[in-house]
Amino acid sequence: xxxxxxxxxxxxxxxxxxxxxxxxxxxxxxxxxxxxxxxxxxxxxxxxxxxxxxxxxxxxxxxxxxxxxxxxxxxxxxxxxxxxxxxxxxxxxxxxxxxxxxxxxxxxxxxxxxxxxxxxxxxxxxxxxxxxxxxxxxxxxxxxxxxxxxxxxxxxxxxxxxxxxxxxxxxxxxxxxxxxxxxxxxxxxxxxxxxxxxxxxxxxxxxxxxxxxxxxxxxxxxxxxxxxxxxxxxxxxxxxxxxxxxxxxxxxxxxxxxxxxxxxxxxxxxxxxxxxxxxxxxxxxxxxxxxxxxxxxxxxxxxxxxxxxxxxxxxxxxxxxxxxxxxxxxxxxxxxxxxxxxxxxxxxxxxxxxxxxxxxxxxxxxxxxxxxxxxxxxx
Amino acid sequence: xxxxxxxxxxxxxxxxxxxxxxxxxxxxxxxxxxxxxxxxxxxxxxxxxxxxxxxxxxxxxxxxxxxxxxxxxxxxxxxxxxxxxxxxxxxxxxxxxxxxxxxxxxxxxxxxxxxxxxxxxxxxxxxxxxxxxxxxxxxxxxxxxxxxxxxxxxxxxxxxxxxxxxxxxxxxxxxxxxxxxxxxxxxxxxxxxxxxxxxxxxxxxxxxxxxxxxxxxxxxxxxxxxxxxxxxxxxxxxxxxxxxxxxxxxxxxxxxxxxxxxxxxxxxxxxxxxxxxxxxxxxxxxxxxxxxxxxxxxxxxxxxxxxxxxxxxxxxxxxxxxxxxxxxxxxxxxxxxxxxxxxxxxxxxxxxxxxxxxxxxxxxxxxxxxxxxxxxxxxxxxxxxxxxxxx
Numbered sequence: 201x202x203x204x205x206x207x208x209x210x211x212x213x214x215x216x217x218x219x220x221x222x223x224x225x226x227x228x229x230x231x232x233x234x235x236x237x238x239x240x241x242x243x244x245x246x247x248x249x250x251x252x253x254x255x256x257x258x259x260x261x262x263x264x265x266x267x268x269x270x271x272x273x274x275x276x277x278x279x280x281x282x283x284x285x286x287x288x289x290x291x292x293x294x295x296x297x298x299x300x301x302x303x304x305x306x307x308x309x310x311x312x313x314x315x316x317x318x319x320x321x322x323x324x325x326x327x328x329x330x331x332x333x334x335x336x337x338x339x340x341x342x343x344x345x346x347x348x349x350x351x352x353x354x355x356x357x358x359x360x361x362x363x364x365x366x367x368x369x370x371x372x373x374x375x376x377x378x379x380x381x382x383x384x385x386x387x388x389x390x391x392x393x394x395x396x397x398x399x400x401x402x403x404x405x406x407x408x409x410x411x412x413x414x415x416x417x418x419x420x421x422x423x424x425x426x427x428x429x430x431x432x433x434x435x436x437x438x439x440x441x442x443x444x445x446x447x448x449x450x451x452x453x454x455x456x457x458x459x460x461x462x463x464x465x466x467x468x469x470x471x472x473x474x475x476x477x478x479x480x481x482x483x484x485x486x487x488x489x490x491x492x493x494x495x496x497x498x499x500x501x502x503x504x505x506x507x508x509x510x511x512x513x514x515x516x517x518x519x520x521x522x523x524x525x526x527x528x529x530x531x532x533x534x535x536x537x538x539x540x541x542x543x544x545x546x547x548x549x550x551x552x553x554x555x556x557x558x559x560x561x562x563x564x565x566x567x568x569x570x571x572x573x574x575x576x577x578x579x
Numbered sequence: 580x581x582x583x584x585x586x587x588x589x590x591x592x593x594x595x596x597x598x599x600x601x602x603x604x605x606x607x608x609x610x611x612x613x614x615x616x617x618x619x620x621x622x623x624x625x626x627x628x629x630x631x632x633x634x635x636x637x638x639x640x641x642x643x644x645x646x647x648x649x650x651x652x653x654x655x656x657x658x659x660x661x662x663x664x665x666x667x668x669x670x671x672x673x674x675x676x677x678x679x680x681x682x683x684x685x686x687x688x689x690x691x692x693x694x695x696x697x698x699x700x701x702x703x704x705x706x707x708x709x710x711x712x713x714x715x716x717x718x719x720x721x722x723x724x725x726x727x728x729x730x731x732x733x734x735x736x737x738x739x740x741x742x743x744x745x746x747x748x749x750x751x752x753x754x755x756x757x758x759x760x761x762x763x764x765x766x767x768x769x770x771x772x773x774x775x776x777x778x779x780x781x782x783x784x785x786x787x788x789x790x791x792x793x794x795x796x797x798x799x800x801x802x803x804x805x806x807x808x809x810x811x812x813x814x815x816x817x818x819x820x821x822x823x824x825x826x827x828x829x830x831x832x833x834x835x836x837x838x839x840x841x842x843x844x845x846x847x848x849x850x851x852x853x854x855x856x857x858x859x860x861x862x863x864x865x866x867x868x869x870x871x872x873x874x875x876x877x878x879x880x881x882x883x884x885x886x887x888x889x890x891x892x893x894x895x896x897x898x899x900x901x902x903x904x905x906x907x908x909x910x911x912x913x914x915x916x917x918x919x920x921x922x923x924x925x926x927x928x929x930x931x932x933x934x935x936x937x938x939x940x941x942x943x944x945x946x947x948x949x950x951x952x953x954x955x956x957x958x959x960x961x962x963x964x965x966x967x968x969x970x
């Protein structure tokens with residue numbers, strides 16, 4: 201007990217430490233210093249292991265020094281395209297010059313504080329939602345209020361902010377909003393589809409299966425094209441639907457099919473006895489689902505939903521193809537300028553870093569959450 | 580008593596779950612039909628207003644647009660149907676090659692992540708975490724940018740004699756065709772068949788008598804040896820058609836267009852990261868006790884992996900792997916962003932020219948659903964073969 205408190209300055213503690221110390225030292229195995237021993241064990245344990253290590257080192261030697269020289273040593277950090285052409289390394293000046301176009305697209309330049317604020321609100325809301333202690337009804341209201349403020353900021357037209365059409369929206373706020381709205385609006389639809397797929401009524405089951413399998417069988421690009429080409433045909437004459445809204449509807453319809461399968465996984469994981477118990481209590485179908493089954497199922501599907509959110513976030517980049525200016529399209533547009541065109545790699549690296557940091561932290565969060573939520577089930 | 584009887588009398592059809600079920604289903608069908616009818620009517624009215632005829636007649640008409648690369652003969656004078664077939668073949672081509680490449684890279688990276696070698700495992704982790712968190716489309720733009728930023732044909736990179744890498748794509752030498760070559764293919768087929776027969780016989784004998792037969796080595800010898808024998812017997816006719824610079828481009832040899840190369844690289848590198856994770860989790864899912872038991876029985880490391888670990892890991896790997904294969908096939912539609920003429924890209928051109936959006940999207944959907952269905956049937960068949968046989 202005492203040797204667990206090495207900083208105990210009481211007489212007994214010191215005495216105990218004096219007694220314990222020699223044995224602690226003698227327990228250390230004799231052998232090479234720690235680093236060498238580690239290297240011998242993990243890098244040079246056997247002949248194949250040594251060969252692999254040497255190959256990996258050779259690869260690193262081929263890649264890392266030239267990369268560092270390109271990215272840091274010979275990089276051009278400021279100036280214009282002409283200065284970059286003189287430099288041997290990366291042209292980070294491009295990011296400094298064009299980052300506002302990359303982040304906010306063609307949104308009016310002097311109004312960029314509005315999409316910036318909208319992005320800040322979205323990121324704050326996302327970060328808040330990541331904390332389990334905040335999973336309370338007020339969070340839903342916070343999201344609704346947040347989206348109201350964001351819509352107000354982006355559209356403007358009040359409080360002295362000039363009106364901005366959705367055609368001008370772009371960049372990171374568009375990417376984030378599409379991903380969040382895509383998941384949020386797909387979620388209720390996916391619950392209906394998942395319940396439908398597990399329904400005992402054959403017609404409802406058939407419709408759900410047909411929808412889910414049909415949508416999962418085709419690429420998102422086709423769905424987005426369908427949304428941009430066919431939706432105008434579906435509507436009565438004279439009614440037009442915004443390009444952004446069309447893409448959003450396409451994303452929602454697509455995501456719902458995938459999310460429905462995740463929800464179905466959760467529904468299947470709820471023990472059959474729970475449903476039978478609810479039936480025995482005489483609960484109606486909807487009360488049984490709302491009070492007994494869904495609360496247990498949805499808790500299980502939170503990590504898959506986060507994963508679906510990550511792929512939804514990456515998939516928003518496809519709206520580039522139907523002509524919306526999300527982060528990727530805005531980056532592409534920023535690189536179209538002949539002055540900067542040779543430095544496309546730097547531009548894409550910057551955009552990739554933004555995507556990567558969002559996706560990486562969300563996937564780490566999803567793993568952590570899975571661990572956290574599983575603690576109740578562990579024995 | 581009277582109250583109870585009153586309940587029985589009042590009990591209406593509405594209290595029968597069966598009846599309510601039928602009512603709900605009829606309602607759902609009616610709603611779906613109503614929405615469908617509304618959409619179809621609007622579409623017909625809109626199409627009429629734009630002067631577009633419905634139906635699949637347009638497929639017979641002349642396409643009138645060129646397609647950069649094609650596996651079958653195609654000219655702008657051919658029909659739209661022909662153009663769509665070219666697109667479908669291009670999709671299949673890039674998907675099949677991409678699946679093969681992604682599987683190989685994914686397998687190597689996935690096993691590397693579990694390697695006892697610290698450096699190799701870290702590098703594999705770096706690859707997986709780096710690649711799968713960046714959108715595929717962005718990666719495709721970078722690949723395409725890199726391929727087109729290569730020097731022109733006159734300054735083409737020449738890493739290996741005969742192979743030229745330029746902004747016109749990758750040019751490789753191909754053997755000139757020779758009357759012997761069809762016989763080589765036949766010899767290969769015979770070799771495969773013979774190897775299969777040897778395997779059946781060897782496994783049967785092993786099961787009956789316990790005496791093993793090295794059917795893997797025999798099979799490899801048969802598959803490679805028979806064509807080699809025919810090749811040598813036929814006088815080893817081999818003339819390489821090496822690409823040569825004529826004017827502004829290369830003539831002769833085989834070619835990989837820049838679009839195709841970028842798409843193939845992007846698809847396989849991206850999907851490989853996901854396959855690596857599937858392989859890793861599959862191997863981790865095999866209990867350590869299995870390996871220990873195999874070693875206790877005195878099996879070598881290679882045999883432990885081949886006979887004990889991999890067959891059990893495959894059961895876990897196959898279902899998610901097949902969905903990754905489907906994902907790759909569907910992702911090949913991103914070709915439209917870099918100008919590779921895949922099915923979606925050809926269908927888009929068709930839609931833009933004819934205005935027949937509904938039919939065009941329908942063709943794309945039907946093609947992808949057929950591919951998905953065929954691939955899942957194939958993978959399900961394979962999955963059943965490796966699945967755990969229980970009583």
